[in-house]
Amino acid sequence: MGARHEERRRQIAEALLAIIDRHGLDAVSLRDVAAEAEVSLGAVQHYFRSKDEMLLFALDYISERGTERIQRNLGQGERPPRAIVRDILAELVPADDQRRAELRIATAFTARSLVSPNLADHLRTGYAALHDVLALLIRHAQDAGEMPAALDPERTAATLFALAEGLGTHVLIGHRDPQGALAILDEHLDRLAATAR
Template sequence: MPKLIDHEHRKEEIAESVWRVILREGVAAVSVRTVAAEAGLAVGSVRHVFPSKAELLEFSMALVHERARLRVQRHIGMHDPREIAEAVLHEFLPLDDTRRAEMELDVAIIAEMPAHQGLRTIREKAHQGIRGACHSVLLHLRDTGEVRPEADLELETARLHALVDGLALHGLVDEGDRTVVRDRTVRVLAEHLDSLRPPGQGR
């Protein structure tokens, strides 16, 4: 009896091949043919799942953001509010090889966005997801006494979102020692969260 193909697993394998092509050669190198070669599949097998480059890119980038979202969800059950906040926000920073690769993919794909509505929609959804995570983190911290009660949450959400985006980009382009860059990134974020505490409340 022939073995059934797990189509979702196959789609993810193909998406991971797209990631490797982009990280190695750039978005311009992505095609059904190059991705098929990377995945070790026949061109027809890839084209059956993703008939065009646009569909390849859309699914591949959506999968990047979906995997980050699932990692964020795993932190929600943590007990300490500050630990939850840092764990969630760290998912949006290039603190290890996986998250660094995800952000390199995100930056690489931005160049394709002006001519590609599907990618713009995916990127906007991811952008709003990070903003929503920043807001949820701050709301939880305020509710547990870790943020000043009078703080303007909308303003602080915008500030935190900008900080996270800035730290992510700096961490990506900084050519210094990876460990030093990582430690500095974590410290800057921690000190920002400390600055939101009620007066006299230390860590």
């Protein structure tokens, strides 16, 4: 993809996120996105032609942004595997406005995927990939002596993923604040590290 194509794609994605953040997903039309991004309707339709495609586009974009944030952290010197696990899990907790907007979209996507098999497939693929990365990093953390060898990496990854997912939902609806949620996550990680079994 050329740089110009990439820039156009970014421009449309940012416009879409801004509208969803202001008005929610129900109210967004392709025309609105074109107006907000100051491009033609045809330019928008190059990227998505329906609401489901629009949502897929937004989800892919925010996944990329999340991955980039994690990779930026990785770039800052040697980062131990357990810290990377924590970085990834913390991405699921809306601790700032950008992540909050992203997780609102992810929640809309989840709700919609319950009545759209196509979206559900896409979602499951992403979840399975995230689970596998977590399980792999937990194995690295065990090899590095940061986590007890007795822990089952798959089970531990599944538990951490579900905990972070639930904390994300609780912060998003205002049941808990981001700092409290991250403290719960850290306590759970510490408790795992202290497990003797």
